[in-house]
Structures are given as C-alpha cells and as structure tokens.
Amino acid sequence: MFDDIDASELSYVGKKADRPDMLEKLTGEAVFVSDMEMPGMLHVQLKKSPYARARIKRIDAVKAAAMPGVRAVVTGDELDYHIGLYIVDKYILAKGEVRHYGEAVAAVAAETLEQARAAAEAIRVDYEPLTPVLHHMDALKPDAPLVHPDLGTYSYIQAVFTPKPGTNIANHTKLRKGDVDKGFEESSFIVEREYSCPSVQHVPMETHVAIVQWGRGDKVSIWTSAQSPFTVRNLFCHAFGLPHINVRVQVPYVGGGFGGKAGIGVEPLCAVLSRKAGGKPVKFQASREEEFSLLPCRSALTYRIKTGVSSEGKILAQHMTMYWDSGAYADYAVNVTRASGYSASGPYEIPNAWIDAYTIYTNKPYGTAYRGFGHVEFHWAIERHMELVASAIGMDPLAFRIKNALKPGSITLTGERILPSTGNVVKCIEEAARRINYGRLTDEEKARERKTGWKIGKGVAALQKAPAMPSYTATAVVLKMNEDGSVLVNLSLTDYGQGTYASIRQIVAERLGFSIEKIKVAFENDTDRDPYDWQTVASKGLLMSGNAAILAAEDMLKNAYAVAAEVLHANPRDLGHDADRVFLKHHPDHGVAFAAMAVGYALPNGSGIGGPIIGVGRYIAQGLSNLNKETGEGNPALDWTFGAHGMIVEVNEETGEYRVLKVASIYDVGRAVNPDIVRGQAIGGMIQGLGTAICEGYIYDQQGRLLNPSFTDNKIPTAKDLPLEIECAVVETPQIDGPYGARGVGEHSMISVAPALGNAIQKATGAELMHMPMRFEDVWRAIGKKEPVDNWITKSPVGSCRSAPELRKRD
Amino acid sequence: MVYEFRYLAPKTAAELAATLDDVKSDGKLLAGGTDLIPNIRNGMLKPRVVVDIKKYEGAGRLAFGSDGLTMGPAVTINDLLRSKDARERYPVLCSCAHELASHQIRNRATVAGNVVNASPCSDMAPALLCLGARAVLRSATGERVVPFSQFFAGVKKTVLAQGEFLSMIVVPAESAGTSGNYLKLKRIAGHDLGIVGVLMTRQDGRIRFGVSSAAPTPVLVDTVSEKDDPDEAARKVLAAVLPISDVRGTKEYREHMIGVYARRLFTEVK
Amino acid sequence: MKIRLTVNGLAYERDCAEHKTLLRFLREDLGLIGTKEGCGMGECGACTVILNGRAVNSCMVLAVEADGAAIATIEGEASGPSLSDIQKAFQRNHAVQCGFCTAGMVMSVKELLSTTPGPSVDQVKDAIEGNFCRCTGYTQIIEAVMELTGHPETKGELEHV
Numbered sequence A: 001m002f003d004d005i006d007a008s009e010l011s012y013v014g015k016k017a018d019r020p021d022m023l024e025k026l027t028g029e030a031v032f033v034s035d036m037e038m039p040g041m042l043h044v045q046l047k048k049s050p051y052a053r054a055r056i057k058r059i060d061a062v063k064a065a066a067m068p069g070v071r072a073v074v075t076g077d078e079l080d081y082h083i084g085l086y087i088v089d090k091y092i093l094a095k096g097e098v099r100h101y102g103e104a105v106a107a108v109a110a111e112t113l114e115q116a117r118a119a120a121e122a123i124r125v126d127y128e129p130l131t132p133v134l135h136h137m138d139a140l141k142p143d144a145p146l147v148h149p150d151l152g153t154y155s156y157i158q159a160v161f162t163p164k165p166g167t168n169i170a171n172h173t174k175l176r177k178g179d180v181d182k183g184f185e186e187s188s189f190i191v192e193r194e195y196s197c198p199s200v201q202h203v204p205m206e207t208h209v210a211i212v213q214w215g216r217g218d219k220v221s222i223w224t225s226a227q228s229p230f231t232v233r234n235l236f237c238h239a240f241g242l243p244h245i246n247v248r249v250q251v252p253y254v255g256g257g258f259g260g261k262a263g264i265g266v267e268p269l270c271a272v273l274s275r276k277a278g279g280k281p282v283k284f285q286a287s288r289e290e291e292f293s294l295l296p297c298r299s300a301l302t303y304r305i306k307t308g309v310s311s312e313g314k315i316l317a318q319h320m321t322m323y324w325d326s327g328a329y330a331d332y333a334v335n336v337t338r339a340s341g342y343s344a345s346g347p348y349e350i351p352n353a354w355i356d357a358y359t360i361y362t363n364k365p366y367g368t369a370y371r372g373f374g375h376v377e378f379h380w381a382i383e384r385h386m387e388l389v390a391s392a393i394g395m396d397p398l399a400f401r402i403k404n405a406l407k408p409g410s411i412t413l414t415g416e417r418i419l420p421s422t423g424n425v426v427k428c429i430e431e432a433a434r435r436i437n438y439g440r441l442t443d444e445e446k447a448r449e450r451k452t453g454w455k456i457g458k459g460v461a462a463l464q465k466a467p468a469m470p471s472y473t474a475t476a477v478v479l480k481m482n483e484d485g486s487v488l489v490n491l492s493l494t495d496y497g498q499g500t501y502a503s504i505r506q507i508v509a510e511r512l513g514f515s516i517e518k519i520k521v522a523f524e525n526d527t528d529r530d531p532y533d534w535q536t537v538a539s540k541g542l543l544m545s546g547n548a549a550i551l552a553a554e555d556m557l558k559n560a561y562a563v564a565a566e567v568l569h570a571n572p573r574d575l576g577h578d579a580d581r582v583f584l585k586h587h588p589d590h591g592v593a594f595a596a597m598a599v600g601y602a603l604p605n606g607s608g609i610g611g612p613i614i615g616v617g618r619y620i621a622q623g624l625s626n627l628n629k630e631t632g633e634g635n636p637a638l639d640w641t642f643g644a645h646g647m648i649v650e651v652n653e654e655t656g657e658y659r660v661l662k663v664a665s666i667y668d669v670g671r672a673v674n675p676d677i678v679r680g681q682a683i684g685g686m687i688q689g690l691g692t693a694i695c696e697g698y699i700y701d702q703q704g705r706l707l708n709p710s711f712t713d714n715k716i717p718t719a720k721d722l723p724l725e726i727e728c729a730v731v732e733t734p735q736i737d738g739p740y741g742a743r744g745v746g747e748h749s750m751i752s753v754a755p756a757l758g759n760a761i762q763k764a765t766g767a768e769l770m771h772m773p774m775r776f777e778d779v780w781r782a783i784g785k786k787e788p789v790d791n792w793i794t795k796s797p798v799g800s801c802r803s804a805p806e807l808r809k810r811d
Numbered sequence B: 001m002v003y004e005f006r007y008l009a010p011k012t013a014a015e016l017a018a019t020l021d022d023v024k025s026d027g028k029l030l031a032g033g034t035d036l037i038p039n040i041r042n043g044m045l046k047p048r049v050v051v052d053i054k055k056y057e058g059a060g061r062l063a064f065g066s067d068g069l070t071m072g073p074a075v076t077i078n079d080l081l082r083s084k085d086a087r088e089r090y091p092v093l094c095s096c097a098h099e100l101a102s103h104q105i106r107n108r109a110t111v112a113g114n115v116v117n118a119s120p121c122s123d124m125a126p127a128l129l130c131l132g133a134r135a136v137l138r139s140a141t142g143e144r145v146v147p148f149s150q151f152f153a154g155v156k157k158t159v160l161a162q163g164e165f166l167s168m169i170v171v172p173a174e175s176a177g178t179s180g181n182y183l184k185l186k187r188i189a190g191h192d193l194g195i196v197g198v199l200m201t202r203q204d205g206r207i208r209f210g211v212s213s214a215a216p217t218p219v220l221v222d223t224v225s226e227k228d229d230p231d232e233a234a235r236k237v238l239a240a241v242l243p244i245s246d247v248r249g250t251k252e253y254r255e256h257m258i259g260v261y262a263r264r265l266f267t268e269v270k
Numbered sequence C: 001m002k003i004r005l006t007v008n009g010l011a012y013e014r015d016c017a018e019h020k021t022l023l024r025f026l027r028e029d030l031g032l033i034g035t036k037e038g039c040g041m042g043e044c045g046a047c048t049v050i051l052n053g054r055a056v057n058s059c060m061v062l063a064v065e066a067d068g069a070a071i072a073t074i075e076g077e078a079s080g081p082s083l084s085d086i087q088k089a090f091q092r093n094h095a096v097q098c099g100f101c102t103a104g105m106v107m108s109v110k111e112l113l114s115t116t117p118g119p120s121v122d123q124v125k126d127a128i129e130g131n132f133c134r135c136t137g138y139t140q141i142i143e144a145v146m147e148l149t150g151h152p153e154t155k156g157e158l159e160h161v
Ligand code: FES
Pocket: C036, C037, C038, C039, C040, C041, C042, C043, C044, C045, C046, C047, C048, C057, C058, C059, C060
C-alpha cells in the first residue's frame, strides 16, 4: 500500500489531527460497559477459592438460591463447557478441582449487588486442600503434581502447539538454526547467564466487565469491555456450540486493555447466569482484587542464555531456553511462548541458534497477552545479557550491540532476510545513545554527582517486535457515504485508547481527498454491523486496518466515479474529484457533487441511478507461513518495528534508591501518521515499562495466596514517577506494504525499558541485576553482592543470580 | 459498597458518647473514611452501625491556644497543611502530614483517624510522638488524657476502650518551633505506604526520633543525645525497633535503612 | 435516609441507602456516570469529584455524609456546548487515551487551578499524584495544564531523525 509520497504532498497523514473521541471522553458522555444498565439487569458476585489447589468436595448453594433477590446460582458442577484460545483447558467455573487462588467456584446473580454479595457469602464450599505447584521451575520436576492430569484429552491447535501430556508442559516451541555446536566450538568466549521476572497485572483502569442476555431461541447479546469483538463471538460460539448468527457482541468505549482483554473473559459466566435466570441481562464487573487474581496476568519468565562470541565480538552461537509460567491455564501464554521463541534473540543476528521455549502450568492465576506479548520479559533478559556479555569480553556494550544488530541482508532466527525497508535498528540505537551522551558524563552531570553523592549511569537497550498473529490474519473496513457526502467508517478493530481511529480517519481523509471533518469513525463496535477483524492486538491494527481503509476509500471512489460517469456521460478514467464533487478533468466545471450521489442519484426526471455509495476494503496478511515445528523455520512477521531506549539514572549506592533522570526513546515507525498519538503511545508505554521495571509484580505466600492483589501493595507509576526528562523520536524507513509506509508501535514503547534501566544502574554502581522489578532493595542487594530475593515472603530463589557467570576464554 | 449498615451522625459530643455506648462493638467510628470504607468494602470489617464523628459541633476545630495546637477528630490532613500557623509553629507535623497518601486522600483523611487506626505505618504518629502530643479520650462516663507515647498498644491497637473516642489531639505549646525532618522510604515516588519512615526532631538540644513501619506500633526514641556520634544515634534507634519482612521489604533492608536514615538525619541536623 | 445536595449547581433530594458511597449514588441514583470506579478503595482517583471545593475520592465518601454539600462532577465541567478551558487544553494536548481516568483527572486539575492558578510542574504532579492513568504516561496531561496556565514551553514534540 506504500506509495512513495513526500510528506509535503500529504494533507493529513503525518500531520497533527485531533482524536475523534475526545469530546465524549472529556465530558463524561462516553459510555463504557461499566456504565451500562439494562432493564431488569441482574448483578453478579462470586464465590472464590482461598486455595491455590484443592479438590472441591461439596458445594452447598441451597440456602443462597433461596435468598431474597437471587435469580440464579451456578456452580462448576452443573456446567460442561470448555473454553480455550489455543488449548481448550478451562471451565467457566472450577469443576472438581480449583487450580489457583481466587478462581471462581460459584456465582450468584441477584437483583442488587448487596443481595448477590449476601448470597455468595452464604454458599458453603468444602475443599480438600492439595499441595500446589507454585514455581514454574518446580513444576518441571518429575515428581511435581500435575495441574492438568487430563492434558492429553484436551483439544488444541495442532499445527502450532505441542503440549506434553503427563507433564506440566502446555507447549514446547523449538527453533534450530545453523549448527550451534560448531558455533560454540569456534567461539573465543562463552557466557551463560539466567534472568527472570514475575507475573504482572495489566491494570486497565476499567476492570473486566460484561453484560450478557441469553434470549429466547438461544439468541445471545453480549456487551463487553473487550479488545476483540469477533474473537469473543467466535470463542463463545465454540464453547456453547452456538451458531455464530445467534450471537451478537457489542463493544462500546473500553477503559484500557493492554492485552488483558484481547480474548474472552467474563462473558461465558454472565451467559450461564442469564440463561439460568430466564434470559435477564446479567452484569459482572470484576473488582480490582478480582482483576488481579481471577482474571489473567502476564506470565513470569525464567530465561537462560548461553552465548558464544568470536574474538572480534561477533556472536557465533546462542543457546536459549525460556521457561514461561502459564499459571493454571494456557490462554495466550502458549502463544506468547511461541512468539517469544522465534524472536528470542532480540534485534540481533545469531548465525547458529538453538531455542527451547516451554509454557509451564502452575497453580497460579493464569497468564495471557500483555502489551509486548512476551517481548518485554525476554528483552529484559536479552538486553541485560548483551550488556553482561559485552562487559565480560571487554567490549563496549553499544559497539557490541551495533556489531551484532540485524542489518539489511541479515537472516532472522526463522530464516527471514532483513531488507533495507524492514527498518533500521542501528540508527535507533545510535540516536538513543547520542541523546543521552552515552559513554561519558557531562560537566553538569559530574557536578550533580558531586553535589548529591549519587552515582550517575547511562544505559542503552534495543528492541524489536513483529505482530504475533495467525499467518492468514485478516480485517475489513467499510465506508458508507451519508446523505450530505460525509463518510462513516466501520471497522471492528477497536480503539480502547491507542488512537488508531484518529490515524484511520486521517488515512481515509487523505485517500478520499475529503476534509477530515467529513470523516467519522464509529466508536461503538458491533459484530452484527461491522465487518470482521480478527483481534485488536499485536500492533498490527494500523498496518492492516490502515491498508483496508485505503482499499475501502479507493473502492468508494470507484463506485462514486461509476455513478458520476453515468451522470456526466463520461468515461470514468477522465474523471477527477475534489473534496466535494466529481468532475471531468478536462472540463472541471462539469461535475456532480458527492452529496447528490451519496444515497442514489436522481435524474432530472426523477428516475434514480446508482444507490447508496459504500466502499469495501479487505486486507489479509501476505506471504506469512506457519513455522516448522521442529526447526522454527518459516515467515511469521507481518512487519518488524525496531527501536531503542537510552536511559540516564542516578543511584544512591548506600541505599539502592534511584531516580531516572532521562529517557530517550527512538522507534522506526515507517511513517508517523499522527505525531501526537505516536508520542502518546511512546510515553505511555515507556511509563508502563518503567512500572514493570521498578515496582510491579505478583507476590505469593508459601501456599500460593496472592499477597498483593490491590493498589496498596501493587503500585503502578504515578505522575510523580516520571523521569525528569523524556524525549521521543522516530526514524522513518517506510514499510513497503504499510499504509503510507507506516508500521505499528503500540507495544514497542514498553519493551526494553527495564533493561535500559538495569544497564544504566549497572554502569553507575556495578550492580548486576538479573531479576526485575528492580526495587530499591534489589539494587541495594545487588550492589552489596547480597543474596538476591525474588519474593521475600517465600524466599523463592532467583536462580540466575546464584549461578556463577560462566566465561571461558579459549586459546 | 455492598455491605449494609446504618449511619448515625450525632450532633453533639455528648450524643456521640451516648451513641457509642449504645452501639458497643457493633459500631465503627467514621472520620475521613479513607481506612474504614475500604475495609468495609473488602469485607474486613462488617459493622452494623457507622457513627460519623465529623458532624458534631466543634469536631472540625483546629485552634491555637495556651495549650498549644488542638485538633478535633474531624480535622483533615489538608486542614492542617492549609493552616499557616500550623506550618509556621509545627513544621514537623506538617512535613509528616504532606507525606501521607495523595492529595485527595489528604482532603478527607483526618489526623485523628491516622492515629486511632494504630497502623504501624502511620505518618502522623512519629510527629505526634516526637512533639509530646496528647490524646483526649472521651466517653459517656468522662474524659481522660493519654500522651501518645502511651497511646499505642499493639498492632492496630490503641488504649481506646469501647465507647471511647478521641475527641481532641493536643500538640503542646512548648513543642512549637521544634525543627526536624521526616524521611520516608517508599516503593515509588508517588503515594505509597512507607517501607520505613524516620523522623528526627530537635528542640533546645533535645533530640527525638519517631519511627514508622518498623515495629508493631509507631516508635518513639528519646534516648539519643546531642553528644552521641551518628553511629551511636543509629544504634539507639535500631535498638528500639523490631522490623519484620513483608511484601514491602525484608527486615534486613528495613534495619539498614533505618540506620542510614537515622545517621543521615542526625548528621544533617547537627 | 433523605439527603439534599447540589450537584453541578442543581439541587437534588433523594432517599439514599445509608451504606451507599457517593460514587455509587452519583452513578446509580443520579445517572451521572461520567465519574468512574477504578478500584473502589481510594487508591486510583478515577472517582474524584469536588466536594465543597475539595477534590475527594467519592468511593470513600458515603452519600449520606454529603448531605447538604455542593458537588462538582465532570458533567458540570463544560458549559452548554462548549468545553471548559481545562477540557480544551486536554483536547489540544492529547491528554486522553482510553478516557477512563479522565473525569477524575480533570476534577483534580480543577481543584488545583482553583487554589493555585499558576502551578509549577511539581505542583501539578502533586495534585494528580492520586489519579492513576495507565495509558498516557501523564506527560501530555501535565503539558495540557502547563499550556493552559501559560507555560507552553514545557511541551515536547515527537522528533524526526
Ligand atoms: S475508585 Fe475511588 S479511588 Fe479508585
């Protein structure tokens, strides 16, 4: 879709433009599902497991069912629906066994929240507590309890995933490239280290919420705070065996998602309650605590990397093993594992690579997609590793990165050749370094150090990500012309804050040549009215829906031209148009207004021609393929967005406290369609990445109870946590098949923030941080070379930091 | 909130005392609500009656008199911070107050509420301890005055008896002008409970430390003398605390940080 | 219990359950759904409204406590069809993404500007510290306030290299 159009020739793309949703959101008029009330609507409260693993011996809900206002009580026993995105391993309510703390075992729908709460409390559940398996590395041991003893009987997507029945392994992704043994043989240095990070919550400000009405004739209406209306519909229909035509999913304004609302969530639960309550609409809104423990989180990761390097600092071989903690269910975690597996080395060329990536079941809240889809976590490891390898072999980390970075001609892990148009990671790295005066302290900084006594350090980390999606992912955009010649854009890629709709609006205005005020992108999405989109995930929205929008605009013009040709008695090829009318190019006064044709053109005698003008654009990913299950070979990447962060930090060596002084973030976005929105994504994601880096993470006790399911002890960054200085810039290497050259950047801003910080802290103090978050105490421990502690309640060890770094110099 | 209760708002202090006497352990006092209401919401507390302490005449009075600064139970943290007199005469009280939570919470949370909860991480307690403040406790049967040094009885426990309420906090006139500094270690720069908090005050050569989040109750240390060296001062403070490991940090780190803060404050103020 | 209060200048009289928070009362009883619940526990600020001139977390105030009070919510911010200056500044500066924190954020800024017309960046941060925003990273919000109060120079731009 890329026409090499110079920025100066564009009217809207690349220019400032307001977001179309501002007025509604700024006045409180935007209606979110949490704001919706339906006549006769019932409210839900849940009975949840206090145990990480237990057998459900008995549930007594008789009393609850008879309480005032109660219209339905449901327990797992009476339901037999399996849900699952890739591996169908989950019940709507726990059945027989609970598999994580906070899992729902029974649900009540009542007229008021108060009645539902009272009834839920009246439900009695007898449990037989079982020994849980909590740490994913323990779950691999031969004698570990099995989270899913029936794994062998579950259905799953066989072309892509490999569960191992009889173990806790939900998926094993392999990648083999070149000859690693030979690569290590030829290496002058070998460095092996291990890195880790805990589970983390997305924290959308609107928690998961849905209203479902199971109507007569099994017609189901769903209003939900979700990212992907069609995926909700599809998975819902599969779970209940309903025809798609029976189910309608509507998504109004959504208060943030970040991947946590990518798939299906609380809709099936509301559905079974509604059905049991005779078809009344049923609403469930997760409390913040439920958001932490009932709904999915981001998987924890342990990542072991062994790297062989030549005497010139070129990576010759890399052995990578990822252990992803899926929690109790596979959900997206298996695909996070897959996507991370095939890009496990970050933006570097590894001639000989061996990767095993495991998704491991444990008795904890389950993992799902989260902004970055694994890349935040494994880039933490890979970009810390690059730093440690460089310092181990006595090379400057920046030079080491640039030497090994993917460049035109490089071959990725899966065998894809990098082209000049793929993007320029080297430029991003160099620019990030330049903006922080990498490698030295300025006079000002030296003076600051003397004054405060805190040590200043600088670090850089690079990043890459391609959308993780099926190879045949598709979308569509429909344009409808209104009576006055304005245009309504329908698509079911959702905009839950990213601003994609603003960019789509610019693209449509640009391609139609209409004034932007005449373009409306409809915010509330509806599977009964909008064309299909797979999911709003993976930073693929702008590229795919942007392309579909261009095609739709072209189709709309073609249809308008056809009518105009008839009206003007002209050949469509001789027609041109401006913002208002279609005319003969050689006779511009002779034309017809779009408004006159919009819903059908009336000839002077009253006869009509044409009909309502619409434009349809369909786009499907091109040239992608499944990966070979044994070697990982194939083409998974729609596009690669590269980037880098430069970070300046000051650290108090006595206490481990630190402050981020500056962050400079650079991305190769191809073309920044809306600079303010790109900047909003860049800064918003960077701060979210900083949250992951400095303070966020689940803490469990020895029994697997989540100790911090609230903002009291699971902090997220506030306005006071901003770095003192923030810069963001874009490199624009046009994407050949991107709309006006653009590629996605929604997730990328969050990736590699943590390792940039870790690298800067190490530069300042020598602290070798192998685990994030980097709490002040962790930094203090690392500086003092004290035993690191991941979770200071269970004292679960941080394996990585314990194993001595391995560095061999061969002769 | 989905737990139901009755709400009472007595109009005089005497009526309040009588009400408390009446509702006994079924009742909970409501001041700023910033602790009580979340606790009811998450089911930790299930009072049958909630008694609003803010609505009686004089509950919100903040005044300066010969006794010093007096604050009724409805005086919010921001009422205190907005008082120019308070900022000038009791800067220590105000620096601790500013460290408490977020602006919106400071608009509601009360000084009295922050101490009657007897949370180990109370930010106001170190200041009230160091300034020698007193609590006036009132009940249907009378009134008694308890210095804050004897007010805290254990984790989340005070000497308040059933039917009693904290009717006034008195910060003595003698401690006006006390200087000091409060160091609070948090997980983020934004609003957070302390991992540890150390206040050091100094008046007429008299040094006091108030420490939060370091023991079952807020701790007052008044054994440090000007003649001590910083290490000695830190040792004395550490001897008085008993930190534990929890989600916010380990005992080891807390002890380290209390030592660092005590030394830093002692050196700075000297 | 019967309560009387003014919200956005309009007088209301309602029977209200005594355990109901002001947040729920505004949303459920008065239909003012612009104010949001992000946690219900006083931590996130999504529910911020102005109660007798002060920004408060309405999830921690009982509606009955607000008997006799004057309250301002996001619904009263725009006058007629035109946005308030704060809203306009948010719009110009892309200070909104998903919009769920926005009502509370605007209310906090409103209280700040009512007492401190020319705040420093640090004062702005202090005022909105209790308002979580997971989307924007706060920067464009702070820029909106600074631009509104006469410091457009604090605004950054996306740079091209
Ligand atoms: S909803 Fe009130 S502070 Fe979060």
